[in-house]
């Protein structure tokens with residue numbers, strides 16, 4: 001079993017357990033459930049394009065940063081002029097939680113992406129109930145039918161959908177999905193290999209009306225200038241900021257430099 005298979009197997013158990021503990025009706029009664037979402041896709045078009053991620057650890061890097069407080073990190077990202085924030089909510093492999101999402105929501109007024117391994121409608125409802133503006137769907141772990149269903153369900157709740165692909169086959173099964181953004185993951189989730197070339201190779205195959213996002217392994221502004229030439233408008237960055245003592249300050253410096261080369 002590769003790591004992605006393991007994560008998904010655990011996720012099925014986790015979701016079943018949660019469903020038995022907290023009914024959907026309770027999620028729907030959350031004060032945040034009727035909140036009007038910010039659009040991440042729209043924000044990427046008009047702003048810096050950076051989606052800055054809160055990530056404590058990952059299966060590929062183990063610990064990145066365990067000592068920070070989520071509110072400080074996300075307010076730092078907001079004042080750095082990030083277009084949106086990504087909050088990992090998986091606990092076992094990434095050290096995140098739904099509570100992180102809730103604290104992030106209470107701290108900023110920019111779009112927040114719930115970064116999670118979505119396999120069930122229940123998690124889409126949870127995302128809305130805990131203050132997310134957008135969800136991630138990973139084509140590598142979902143069928144075309146599931147992708148369509150989960151995306152429609154998020155759109156019905158007013159959230160944006162970022163659909164993650166890693167290769168041509170995954171893009172192929174994503175074309176009928178109602179996604180606002182397609183994210184090309186430069187990291188292969190099965191082997192952890194990272195190559196920004198992956199975003200460049202897949203760019204021309206992504207339909208023009210969908211906002212293109214490049215994800216993972218981005219550590220310098222020149223890479224972004226390059227990716228913009230391929231039509232990318234969004235750039236998801238985690239480790240490069242989170243590995244520092246002050247991710248907000250690192251993001252601010254990065255975005256300032258990005259603006260100066262634009």
Ligand SMILES: O=P(O)(O)OC[C@@H](O)[C@@H](O)c1c[nH]c2ccccc12
Pocket residue numbers: 053055115116138164185215216217218236237238239240
């Ligand atoms: O820390 P990086 O290399 O900048 O990557 C951020 C983000 O792209 C990465 O965390 C990610 C992309 N897709 C995912 C799916 C699940 C968990 C994590 C991810």
